[in-house]
Structure formats: C-alpha cells, structure tokens
Amino acid sequence: MAEVSEQTKKQVSATEPDWSRETSKNYWNPVVRLIRSIRFYQKYQNKPFLKGLKYFGVVRYRFWSVVSGADIPLNCKIGGGLLIPHPNGIEIHPDAEIGPNCLIFQQVSIGNNGRGVPKLAGHVDLGAGTKILGDIIINNHSKIAANAVVLRNVDEYEKETGVTVK
Structure with missing residues (x-):
C-alpha cells in the first residue's frame, strides 16, 4: 500500500456521512x-x-x-452521503452494502457472481462502467478506475484498474 498523507486522510470521512452530498439546490x-x-x-x-x-x-x-435510469432496490443498505453524478445504468444488488460518502458513476454494476455480494466500506469511488462482483470487501478510501472488473478484496487507499482476480 502506498503512503498516504494525513491531509488526504482528513478530506472525506469514511465513517461519518456528509448529508450535504445528498441535497440539491434545484x-x-x-x-x-x-x-x-x-x-x-x-x-x-x-x-x-x-x-x-x-x-x-x-x-x-x-x-x-x-x-x-438507475436500478437501486428499495431494500438495499446505503450509507449516508451517497453521491451519484450520472445515474444512468447503475445496477445494485438488493443485498449489497454501500458505506457512507461513496461516489458512483454511470453504468456501474454491484452484484452477485454466484458466491455472494460485495460490501463497499466508506468513501469508495467507483468509475464509470465498473463491475464489482462476488463476496468481496472494498475497504475505506479505495478508488476503482473506469471499466474495471473487481473480483477480489481491495485494501484501504488502494487504486484498482483493469481486471483484478483473486
């Protein structure tokens, strides 16, 4: 894991939801x-x-x-402060868990691959077209690049690109 500065760690909380992210002026x-x-x-x-x-x-x-244009089930577990700038094509499994202050772009799939569903911790950023599949944990402050396919656990402050297999 790369060394992360203290200033970066303090920017967005992974535990306390920022409810202002779920508001709009219009x-x-x-x-x-x-x-x-x-x-x-x-x-x-x-x-x-x-x-x-x-x-x-x-x-x-x-x-x-x-x-x-988003498929986010009524019974899913979503932490506060969820930010979705472009909702089109987002699919979330009903049993998936999303922590506070996460960022999800368009065409993201969070789902089951036959072995369970993912759990996103706090302040996880998912790029456009990302696929998160299986019984995995994406830990705090992780960033997943656009069009990445993640099939394994991701550590804190880790950045994932491409296809990551267990």
Missing part, C-alpha cells in the same frame, strides 16, 4: 429524488399504522427510478 435532480424516495420508503416500511406513506414511497421510488 428541484429537478433525479438522483437526489431517487435516493430520498428510497430513504423515505425505508423509514416507513415497518410502520403498519402508516401503510399509506409506505405505498406513496413506492410510487415515488418507481417514478424517480425510471426518470434516473
């Missing part, structure tokens, strides 16, 4: 609306006396999912 921001609809549904999914709000959350989710 109304028409499909990604922010999609993430908000997922969080809204998850807030009300286990409250039977507020069943109408749960269904309203599903309708909101479906609308913003179609508009944004």
Whole structure:
C-alpha cells in the first residue's frame, strides 16, 4: 500500500456521512429524488399504522427510478452521503452494502457472481462502467478506475484498474 498523507486522510470521512452530498439546490435532480424516495420508503416500511406513506414511497421510488435510469432496490443498505453524478445504468444488488460518502458513476454494476455480494466500506469511488462482483470487501478510501472488473478484496487507499482476480 502506498503512503498516504494525513491531509488526504482528513478530506472525506469514511465513517461519518456528509448529508450535504445528498441535497440539491434545484428541484429537478433525479438522483437526489431517487435516493430520498428510497430513504423515505425505508423509514416507513415497518410502520403498519402508516401503510399509506409506505405505498406513496413506492410510487415515488418507481417514478424517480425510471426518470434516473438507475436500478437501486428499495431494500438495499446505503450509507449516508451517497453521491451519484450520472445515474444512468447503475445496477445494485438488493443485498449489497454501500458505506457512507461513496461516489458512483454511470453504468456501474454491484452484484452477485454466484458466491455472494460485495460490501463497499466508506468513501469508495467507483468509475464509470465498473463491475464489482462476488463476496468481496472494498475497504475505506479505495478508488476503482473506469471499466474495471473487481473480483477480489481491495485494501484501504488502494487504486484498482483493469481486471483484478483473486
């Protein structure tokens, strides 16, 4: 692992979510609306006396999912501060876990390869077209380059390119 300066380590937290990353100054921001609809549904999914709000959350989710072009399931585990600049073509497995302050670009797949699903720790950056497959852990502050295929664990502050096999 390469030596990382203290200033780099302090820039974005891997444990404390930065909720300002999930806000927008204008109304028409499909990604922010999609993430908000997922969080809204998850807030009300286990409250039977507020069943109408749960269904309203599903309708909101479906609308913003179609508009944004992303396949992010309602029941997935997403940490706070998720940033998705271009949501088109993103696919996330329902059992995958995404830590706080992650950055995901377009056409990213986080999924199952028959051996389990991945877990992304805090502040992981995934470039466009990245495929993260299998029962692996992408540790804090890792960066995965565009069009990389990752099939093995990635250490903290590590940068991955190309195809990485166990």
